[in-house]
Amino acid sequence: MTTVDPALGGCPAPAAEREKILLGHGSGGQLSAELLRDVVLPGLGGAGEGVPEDGAVVPVGGVDLVVSTDAFVVSPLFFPGGDIGALAVHGTVNDLAMMGAAPVALAVAYIIEEGFAVADLRRVTASVGTAAAAAGVPVVTGDTKVVGRGAADGLFVTTTGIGRRLPGARVSAAYARPGDVVLLSGPIGAHGTTILSARESLGFEAEIASDTRPLHRLVATMVAGAERDIHVMRDPTRGGVASALNEIAAASRVGIEIDEAALPVPAPVAAACELLGLDPLHVANEGCLLAVVAADRAVAVLAAMRSAPDGRHAVRLGEVVDAHPGRVVMNTLMGGRRVVDMLVGEQLPRIC
Amino acid sequence: MTTVDPALGGCPAPAAEREKILLGHGSGGQLSAELLRDVVLPGLGGAGEGVPEDGAVVPVGGVDLVVSTDAFVVSPLFFPGGDIGALAVHGTVNDLAMMGAAPVALAVAYIIEEGFAVADLRRVTASVGTAAAAAGVPVVTGDTKVVGRGAADGLFVTTTGIGRRLPGARVSAAYARPGDVVLLSGPIGAHGTTILSARESLGFEAEIASDTRPLHRLVATMVAGAERDIHVMRDPTRGGVASALNEIAAASRVGIEIDEAALPVPAPVAAACELLGLDPLHVANEGCLLAVVAADRAVAVLAAMRSAPDGRHAVRLGEVVDAHPGRVVMNTLMGGRRVVDMLVGEQLPRIC
Known part of the structure; x- marks a missing residue:
């Protein structure tokens, strides 16, 4: 189906091509699932097709690795019970755990807005370090990018975890059976x-x-x-x-x-x-x-x-x-x- | 050394605690190196201490894995010769390669601004898929977050690569010798x-x-x-x-x-x-x-x-x-x- 958008000078454009991303596309609910199914997965050539899981199993040299990545954009950055740094570590450790894996290593990437307080960066980083140490998993590598004022909201943290599947663990959202x-x-x-x-x-x-x-x-x-x-x-x-x-x-x-x-x-x-x-x-x-x-x-x-x-x-x-x-x-x-x-x-x- | 900031009502505050992140902290040059050395690495408990490399070697079950992560914030998103999707794949594949590793798997995390065109997301994702296929490395997992209008600039892409060290490859920025x-x-x-x-x-x-x-x-x-x-x-x-x-x-x-x-x-x-x-x-x-x-x-x-x-x-x-x-x-x-x-x-x- 095509519609005519007057703003485009009367050129017909497919409705889908004029769609905009909504906040709901990041909710983890139905809109997220649709975006994944209709936009992201087809473009990636069917990667991760089928059941949505918290990570992927990657066999390397006889070892079942599990990989999971998550972008953290929580606002406010500091809140009762935690902060974005602890959340980023726990969220990724937990995604590995939900795949039946023990965490082996974490990678952390920051996107920082120009003007962000160095003291807050220090505080978040200390929280990442403390949470990682408490979980017994090292942060092995990272990246830091800075964007201009107004191009981000303070700090975003993307954490990726590498885990190793626990012996015998075979879990999937697709494995529930009547009677369970x-x-x-x-x-x-x-x-x-x-x-x-x-x-x-x-x-x-x-x-x-x-x-x-x-x-x-x-x-x-x-x-x-x-x-x-x-x-x-x-x-x-x-x-x-x-x-x-x-x-x-x-x-x-x-x-x-x-x-x-x-x-x-x-x-x-x-x-x-x-x-x-x-x-x-x-x-x-x-x-x-x-x-x-x-x-x-x-x-x-x-x-x-x-x-x-x-x-x-x-x-x-x-x-x-x-x-x-x-x-x-x-x-x-x-x-x-x-x-x-x-x-x-x-x-x-x-x-x- | 402490200074008095009138804006803080005369409270003395360490100068370092009032420092702000500058664009130059993301340049990959000297300010980046200082931020890493003085703020990020100490908080992570010395992870990745010493020589700055493009990734980390993580031995798992007899296999030398290499892990690298990068946040991509390029502006504009589309440019002659490529776009943020291709760049994110190539950048991470290359970071693994610079560690002497062959790429095994990629993880991709999007942070998307509300109102971003779904058509552009589709185009970037297709580019990620095409670049990954051309490089012969699958995208195995990902994440999608959405932030409100003005809280990001369109789209940021964080890519993490898992690689396997090539047999015999032992490279490091610390291994150059006179005469080389x-x-x-x-x-x-x-x-x-x-x-x-x-x-x-x-x-x-x-x-x-x-x-x-x-x-x-x-x-x-x-x-x-x-x-x-x-x-x-x-x-x-x-x-x-x-x-x-x-x-x-x-x-x-x-x-x-x-x-x-x-x-x-x-x-x-x-x-x-x-x-x-x-x-x-x-x-x-x-x-x-x-x-x-x-x-x-x-x-x-x-x-x-x-x-x-x-x-x-x-x-x-x-x-x-x-x-x-x-x-x-x-x-x-x-x-x-x-x-x-x-x-x-x-x-x-x-x-x-």
Whole structure:
């Protein structure tokens, strides 16, 4: 279909060619998925085609490497519970972990706006260094670019992680099977509400803090002894738990049912979400993970999660079903059922 | 030392803490080196300490991986001879090649400004795909973030490359030895002058085009049969040939002498530089490399370079000397000698 744009002097132009990028294209929700499917992947010649994962497996000389990259554009740069530096390290370590990999090395690239305070760069860099050391993974290389005033917003950090797949770990968003159990490692909603509260000075930031933390040790604990029984791992960052579960349901062509009663939403997060009209299921997290596990190993894996410092509040969230493939349904506290949709558009820009 | 800033209400603040990032901190020259040395590396706990290289060697399971990351912020996004997509692929492939590695996989992260044309994103992505396919290296994973209008300038692309070190290749900026010969694979100055001309519509862009191209095949040709005799490889991008040679001289604690008569500066590049007051030795290149080679193998390596499509205009540029360690000196066409300094500050921002 073509339309005529008067601004182009009456030249017909395909509608698609006049499309503009929206904030929602970066949300991690449905628009992001469409941009990836319709624009990015075709141009790359089908690279990463099919199931959207947090990284890629690259076999090199008999070793299964895992590679993951993420651009961090969070605003504000410093927030309760963390900053862009810690977030960049944790986010990339976690993307490797969700692929069943232990982190081996990180690369960090800065894009800095002219006029940015050197003291803030020092502070972010120290945070990168501290987070990397705490996660036990070295920053081996990097890059620094500077753009003119107004050409960036302070600082953007792109982190790339190289990992090595844990022996036996074979996880994919496509591996969920009916009967599997859905586990969640801890409370949800803290990161997104903290960022929004800090940005808008809403006052919640006195009570809540980002949950940003590395999850690779929790994953190692889970995988040890249960290798082939953990089918999917996913950290519900942009787009929240709802988008992550929908991605799993779509990739595995299964239904997922979750129980609202099991959903761990801290009271201050619930209060912030109610005030702001946000669904906690759509709010970004940076320190919890979803796992889809074979039913007969679910109790053991849940116990292993609860034994780890980063999973002690783990819960059984729901299960994988034959019914309604591609859909996520929640049994509500009121005894009803509702469809849990992917985030459409942008709930809150620049969350990570 | 502390100074009193009236704007801070008379509070004394260390001068360093009020410093701002300048465009020159991203130039690849002396300010970049200082920022790296004084701010970035200390915060990362000494990662990559010492010699500045184009990437890092990461041994994993008996394999010598090489990792390199680069943020690309070139403006304009499209220019004669290439665009930000091709540049991002070539730049990263070349950084791996300069470490003596063959590329294995690429990761690509976009930061996109809200309102950016989807058609342009499609065009850049197709260029990434085409350049990667031509270089024979797959794009295995990526990320897409969107920031609000005015928070970025169109599109930034960060590329990370994973490579595998070529058997026997052991190159470092610190390995130049007196007596070694300095080779240059082709003409200089085209990329930087093309970007400037395109940005300012100076008209030179009708005659010149960026030299952006992947150099890993040239490197493979050079390394085959001369493994331990190639001591240094470096692509003279930001900061140009002058900065690359100064880095080598400093890291190896040697002097370098080059001959102006041997310097391949195409006539349109020379004309543009003269008009703009640029030194071609400081202008960025994206498709040539410098190699420091054992004297007794220089003729053979030069012949190998000339046999490759990307090195057919290779020249012998000069030699490594005992005298004036850390300094680069040029024997001029007029029969004199002048010191070739590193680029200080910023000659031309957002060149790559």
